[in-house]
Amino acid sequence: xxxxxxxxxxxxxxxxxxxxxxxxxxxxxxxxxxxxxxxxxxxxxxxxxxxxxxxxxxxxxxxxxxxxxxxxxxxxxxxxxxxxxxxxxxxxxxxxxxxxxxxxxxxxxxxxxxxxx
Amino acid sequence: xxxxxxxxxxxxxxxxxxxxxxxxxxxxxxxxxxxxxxxxxxxxxxxxxxxxxxxxxxxxxxxxxxxxxxxxxxxxxxxxxxxxxxxxxxxxxxxxxxxxxxxxxxx
Numbered sequence: 001x002x003x004x005x006x007x008x009x010x011x012x013x014x015x016x017x018x019x020x021x022x023x024x025x026x027x028x029x030x031x032x033x034x035x036x037x038x039x040x041x042x043x044x045x046x047x048x049x050x051x052x053x054x055x056x057x058x059x060x061x062x063x064x065x066x067x068x069x070x071x072x073x074x075x076x077x078x079x080x081x082x083x084x085x086x087x088x089x090x091x092x093x094x095x096x097x098x099x100x101x102x103x104x105x106x107x108x109x110x111x112x113x114x115x116x117x
Numbered sequence: 118x119x120x121x122x123x124x125x126x127x128x129x130x131x132x133x134x135x136x137x138x139x140x141x142x143x144x145x146x147x148x149x150x151x152x153x154x155x156x157x158x159x160x161x162x163x164x165x166x167x168x169x170x171x172x173x174x175x176x177x178x179x180x181x182x183x184x185x186x187x188x189x190x191x192x193x194x195x196x197x198x199x200x201x202x203x204x205x206x207x208x209x210x211x212x213x214x215x216x217x218x219x220x221x222x223x224x
Contacts, residue, residue: 035213044204044215044216044217044218045161045204045206045215046215047212047213047214047215058211059212060212061118061212062212094160094161096160098208101166101167102163102166102167103149103151103163103166103206103208104151104153104161104163104206105163105166105172107160107161107162108160109159109160110160
């Protein structure tokens with residue numbers, strides 16, 4: 001069955017850019033939406049945005065000015081870039097597959113990112 | 118944004134109990150309401166989609182109901198594996214939003 005795995009630096013300095021990759025294995029990237037969701041320590045879940053396998057994106061307005069999500073279907077990877085990070089961006093970042101009717105049906109295990117100098 | 122509230126924030130229960138958590142939306146989410154279970158240090162797991170559609174592999178003691186702006190997740194015959202935090206999520210209007218969660222703990 002399909003599995004997702006997030007990867008990237010666990011520590012990012014303030015004002016720098018956070019970059020994460022989600023690798024998809026065991027399944028196709030189409031016809032799904034590929035989402036990034038984050039969870040600050042001890043808090044709830046926040047949707048960051050998605051990219052459709054064909055390239056269409058949609059971002060949370062609260063983060064839109066700083067976020068870019070891209071897809072490489074040949075590598076079966078989805079990437080997240082979040083610029084100008086602050087301590088408030090410290091969180092576990094998850095990638096998740098979305099089907100139109102089924103919400104987020106497959107999740108990666110998450111990767112913890114700390115923003116600190 | 119559609120705001121989701123959940124009550125109670127914490128629920129203490131015993132094995133075999135029936136528990137219910139409520140999710141209220143600031144405006145109608147039509148049928149696009151999902152429930153997730155999250156255990157400490159783990160990713161959320163989709164339990165119910167489209168208000169009441171039980172995911173494959175999820176025990177039938179889980180059920181969802183509701184419409185419009187008020188929804189419930191009910192767990193009957195509570196089992197040890199059910200102690201977790203449960204989040205509702207709407208996927209009717211962007212941005213997708215989650216409720217703050219209900220933690221189900223052992224009494």
